[in-house]
């Protein structure tokens with residue numbers, strides 16, 4: 001557990017960003033965590049850790065380029081939901097996972113670094129073997145897609 005604290009005395013969680021990439025037919029591009037990572041083989045919304053000094057949107061732009069080889073514009077990211085856990089991260093650290101929706105990108109998403117991708121209709125996402133925090137985001141995503 002991290003002992004870093006903010007000025008209010010709260011433990012600082014790891015900040016992670018993720019994105020539901022919505023295709024023209026409404027399917028979501030899901031990402032399978034590569035071997036050797038925490039929760040390897042489980043499905044997630046593409047994304048990753050926010051690095052020091054980065055905004056969440058900048059981190060997501062970088063992660064989608066690194067992970068799927070696509071380019072997005074920050075203005076096309078719609079904040080959609082989040083989940084916070086005090087102990088779900090590696091070595092029991094706190095983690096806050098932010099979810100965005102994006103409907104526009106450049107390039108063909110391709111899984112890199114031994115990962116995989118799949119197009120999945122929103123109603124079927126919960127049948128995947130999801131990473132635990134990503135599973136908690138699914139109801140928020142479905143609500144957002146209804147609106």
Ligand SMILES: Nc1nc2c([nH]c(=O)n2[C@H]2C[C@H](O)[C@@H](COP(=O)(O)OP(=O)(O)OP(=O)(O)O)O2)c(=O)[nH]1
Pocket residue numbers: 016018036037038039044045047048049088089090095097131132133134
């Ligand atoms: N998306 C997601 N990430 C999670 C969950 N639980 C959990 O500890 N994490 C952690 C694992 C990673 O440290 C981080 C996600 O960032 P990342 O995708 O850039 O991580 P990574 O594989 O490159 O690096 P690593 O820390 O696994 O070595 O969040 C979860 O349920 N969903």
